[in-house]
Amino acid sequence: MTSQWNSPIWHPFTQHALQPNMTKIRRGDGAYLYDEDGRRIIDAISSWWVVTHGHCHPNIVSAIQKQAEQLNQIIFAGYTHEPAEQLARLLLKFAPRTLHYVFFSDSGSTSVEVALKMALGYWHNIGEPRSRIVVMQHSYHGDTVGTMSVGARGVFNSAYEPLLFDVTAVPFPEHDHEQATFDAIEVACRNENPAAFIVEPLILGAGGMLMYPAWVLKEMKRICEAYNVLFIADEVMTGWGRTGTLFACEQADVLPDIACYSKGLTGGSLPLAATLCNSDIFDAHYSSDRTRTFFHSSSYTANPIACAAAKANLDLWQDHAVRKRLASVAQMQENAIETFRADTRFRNVRRIGTITALDMEVADSGYLAGVGPKLQAFFSDRNLLLRPLGNTIYVMPPYCVTAADLNEIYVSISDAADALT
Secondary structure, three states, rough: OOOOOOOOOOOOOOOOOOOOOOOOOEEEEEEEEEEEOOOOEEOOOOOHOOOOOOOOHHHHHHHHHHHHHHOOOOOOOOOHHHHHHHHHHHHHOOOOOOOOEEEOOOOOOHHHHHHHHHHHHHHHHHOOOOOOEEOOOOOOOOHHHHHHHHHOOOOHHHHHHHHOOEEEEEEEOOOOOOOHHHHHHHHHHHHHHEEEEEEEOEOOOOOOOOEOOOHHHHHHHHHHHOOOOEEEOOOOOOOOOOOOOOOOHHOOOOOEEEEEEEEHOOOOOOOOOOEEEEEEHHHOOOOOHHHHHHOOOOOOOOOOOHHHHHHHHHHHOOOHHHHHHHHHHHHHHHHHHOOOOOOOOEEEEEEEEOOOEEEEOOOOOOOOHHHHHHHHHHHOOOOOEEEEOOOOOEEEEOOOOOOOHHHHHHHHHHHHHHOOO
């Protein structure tokens, strides 16, 4: 098929043969985006889960402007700068107490790649090489080769299968079937001597917004501890308040060995990621022997402007009013979704913190469900940025969203079911 696409840009997760037109956005403000015609669009998914306090928050914008006038970039090998130093100290203040060191990168995928390399490097450097990684069914950890390897195999990565390394997958902890997950983790830990278990705490994002309770997360961590298997918490999406607490692990009192943070780290203003680890992992790489160096970097590691933006974002999180806002948004979300629980056009209506999700009852389901593009187009016509995962509709708004905004979103969801089922 010869391309009729008339732009030089190749957009992510986009089939241009079916979506020939892109919406050009001119500016953002709070929970809203404005296109080139001035049309106001409610950003109901935080621009792919990254915007926390709202678009163009004045505190973050000011920090970016100020830093851009002082230092915009410096190699981070052998050099440091105050924005990174301040940000690292604040991250460790907020993070689980078992985490002592911060490694900066530039995206969620790279933060997970760093975590995997830290885990394997740890076992290699202490003289007990382990290479097996245990993962959860339906998980998604990114689009680089390592992160695709530890994610669910399927439409996202089938073309790249020859590049992927083998892992052990345990079943998702379905309600009333959690023991099957625990048993599978224990068998893997006992028989395969893995380096690490990686998991998205409490909710699997791209895998369909699948949710499970905190006690399950806690038990999975207990099993890993019993077999001395490193526990990696991928909080790229779940961090920064999405599940109702700053980090999802807090709800289970889980202390990971390694944690990955990105997306909302800068409030949605600039790309930045951080992988935090405990002192044992750092110490295993600390040596006068240069071969034990942690060999990972990117050109823009700890970019000063991005670090300044993240520092301004974390300063906002120190305001108790911001923390209270989470509870307010969570309650508004619960109120908005309650009527859908008895709506037979939907199933598995669910919420955790500020995230809601529901599955439309259609003949086909999953990421490639035919209703997905139709839903997206319907919502776009209603001036909403909603990007369903196939027949799964989810709402993950910035925390400045109003009850009126949410009402508009859920009325449109109901109308979409009338129009498309």
